Amino acid sequence: MALNFFEPATVLHLGEPRGATTRPAQTTIVDELVLARAKAGNEAAFETLYRHFEAPVYTLARRLTRTPHDAEDVLQETFLEVLRSIGRFRGDGSFAGWIRKVTASKALMRLRTQRSRVPEEELSEELADAIAADRNHGVTPIATAPERLDLEAALARLPNTARAVIWLHDVEGYSHDEIAAMVGKTASFSKSQLARAHARLREMLEPTSEGPCT
Amino acid sequence: MHLSLEHLLAVRDGEATADAAGHAASCPECGAEIERLRTIQRGLAALPEDRPEQDFWPGVRAALAAHRNRRHWLAAGWAAAGLAAAFTLTIGVRGGLEAWHEAKLSRETGELVAASQQLEQQLRTYGSAGRVVSGRTAGTIVQIEDRIALVDAQLSRAGSDRVPSQDVLSLWQERVRLLDALVSVQTSRTAYVGL
Numbered sequence: 073m074a075l076n077f078f079e080p081a082t083v084l085h086l087g088e089p090r091g092a093t094t095r096p097a098q099t100t101i102v103d104e105l106v107l108a109r110a111k112a113g114n115e116a117a118f119e120t121l122y123r124h125f126e127a128p129v130y131t132l133a134r135r136l137t138r139t140p141h142d143a144e145d146v147l148q149e150t151f152l153e154v155l156r157s158i159g160r161f162r163g164d165g166s167f168a169g170w171i172r173k174v175t176a177s178k179a180l181m182r183l184r185t186q187r188s189r190v191p192e193e194e195l196s197e198e199l200a201d202a203i204a205a206d207r208n209h210g211v212t213p214i215a216t217a218p219e220r221l222d223l224e225a226a227l228a229r230l231p232n233t234a235r236a237v238i239w240l241h242d243v244e245g246y247s248h249d250e251i252a253a254m255v256g257k258t259a260s261f262s263k264s265q266l267a268r269a270h271a272r273l274r275e276m277l278e279p280t281s282e283g284p285c286t
Numbered sequence: 287m288h289l290s291l292e293h294l295l296a297v298r299d300g301e302a303t304a305d306a307a308g309h310a311a312s313c314p315e316c317g318a319e320i321e322r323l324r325t326i327q328r329g330l331a332a333l334p335e336d337r338p339e340q341d342f343w344p345g346v347r348a349a350l351a352a353h354r355n356r357r358h359w360l361a362a363g364w365a366a367a368g369l370a371a372a373f374t375l376t377i378g379v380r381g382g383l384e385a386w387h388e389a390k391l392s393r394e395t396g397e398l399v400a401a402s403q404q405l406e407q408q409l410r411t412y413g414s415a416g417r418v419v420s421g422r423t424a425g426t427i428v429q430i431e432d433r434i435a436l437v438d439a440q441l442s443r444a445g446s447d448r449v450p451s452q453d454v455l456s457l458w459q460e461r462v463r464l465l466d467a468l469v470s471v472q473t474s475r476t477a478y479v480g481l
Contacts, residue, residue, distance in 0.1 A: 113350070113354055115347060115350060115351075118346075118350055119343060122343055122346060123343075126337065126338070126342075126343075127336070127337050128335065130336055130337060130338050131335045131336045134336045135333075140338070140339070143336075144338050144342065148342055148345060148346065149432050151342075151349075152346070152349055152432050152435050152436075153428070153432075155346070155349060155350055155353055155435075156353070156431070156435075181425050181428075181429075184425075223326070223329045223330065223333065224333055227330065227333075238330070242326075242327045242330055242331070243327075243330050243331050263292055263295070263296075264292065266292075266295055267290075267291040267292045267295060270291060270295065270323060270326065271291055273326060277326075
């Protein structure tokens with residue numbers, strides 16, 4: 073029997089996001105023997121898992137954290153956690169869902185640690201300054217850059233919490249209740265952060281327009 | 287009166303009240319705004335995957351090896367025995383200042399290995415079954431354990447050296463320091479829950 077390591081999150085499993093994910097379903101079939109061997113400490117099997125999940129784990133970490141260096145640390149911490157806990161993975165949910173949750177947890181923990189050192193408001197001001205500097209120095213305005221770069225750059229400029237919430241909700245498919253549990257806040261907090269993220273994205277992507285709705 | 291952004295998002299996600307959903311269905315401007323939010327969502331999901339600039343598998347592989355070796359070391363205690371043998375060999379074969387220096391490194395490393403084992407023994411007395419810890423404490427424990435794993439990975443790579451080096455000594459110093467921190471966290475937790 074083969075395991076589908078990238079089951080869409082619409083197939084509900086314990087420990088996975090309950091909402092419908094918007095990420096295109098990637099299908100990678102890996103024989104469950106690989107998982108069994110990895111659990112037994114087989115290095116080749118563990119490398120197979122690492123190679124399969126390196127990019128998705130790094131991408132999620134990159135979206136949630138501030139810098140490539142942070143994402144690299146989260147990547148390593150995630151696989152150390154997988155190494156430590158794989159024996160306890162029972163297979164009652166998809167392995168991909170489990171590893172995504174470990175990654176998100178590690179990334180959010182890193183954001184919490186950083187927040188205790190640098191208040192997020194300060195970071196936001198730094199980012200606002202950076203955006204203003206871009207505009208004042210004739211760098212290509214965000215709104216006229218290619219669309220994909222626009223959105224990616226705008227996402228990177230969101231405050232930490234808002235960026236994490238919009239990614240976990242809109243892309244990974246986690247519900248507000250699940251995000252609330254992950255960040256130690258309420259579902260209302262998650263909803264307001266999502267709205268804040270979209271409002272900021274609008275400001276950055278369409279700086280001169282005003283939305284019809286307030 | 288148009289819908290707020292939170293209500294628009296709720297409509298987009300199928301979680302809105304009947305009133306909000308009804309308004310969105312009849313208001314072209316709010317409908318267009320919801321479509322714009324869907325476009326953003328699709329755009330985010332379509333962002334390309336990233337890959338790290340360097341391959342981190344060698345480090346993870348070393349941690350895997352260290353993970354296996356750590357259990358072995360704990361059971362057999364070979365590290366202390368090996369270092370004791372290295373100490374004897376060093377004194378017996380070599381002379382002069384260099385030998386003295388190497389012997390000193392061996393002795394100090396041996397002491398750190400013994401201290402490390404003692405701390406691990408102490409940690410085992412706390413056990414892991416049924417642990418109840420706060421999120422913050424659990425995070426601290428995981429971070430310390432991750433750092434220990436990385437030190438173990440480096441020790442594993444340096445394991446082929448017959449004579450302890452200053453680098454190995456520093457790694458064992460770091461390991462003892464981290465284990466000591468872990469014991470402190472566990473002690474505080476145990477005292478806190480009154481175990």
